[in-house]
Amino acid sequence: MIRMVAAGVGGFLLVFIESYIVLLLKGYQTIEFGGFAPFISVWAMNFFLLFSIFTHIKMWHEEREAARESSLN
Numbered sequence: 001m002i003r004m005v006a007a008g009v010g011g012f013l014l015v016f017i018e019s020y021i022v023l024l025l026k027g028y029q030t031i032e033f034g035g036f037a038p039f040i041s042v043w044a045m046n047f048f049l050l051f052s053i054f055t056h057i058k059m060w061h062e063e064r065e066a067a068r069e070s071s072l073n
């Protein structure tokens with residue numbers, strides 16, 4: 001559940017960070033997403049990217065803890 005919340009908030013923040021980078025690189029003054037649906041699509045892509053990264057980190061951490069426990073026994 002925490003991964004989903006973190007991915008949702010992080011995905012939303014990434015939309016603005018990515019937009020700011022495009023503004024700087026292209027020299028634009030504003031960015032038009034073309035409506036609400038494209039904005040949600042970009043947010044969803046960022047959400048799933050972060051969720052997969054957080055899931056991978058969780059699995060890595062669990063495997064590390066299991067290896068640490070098995071090495072102690």
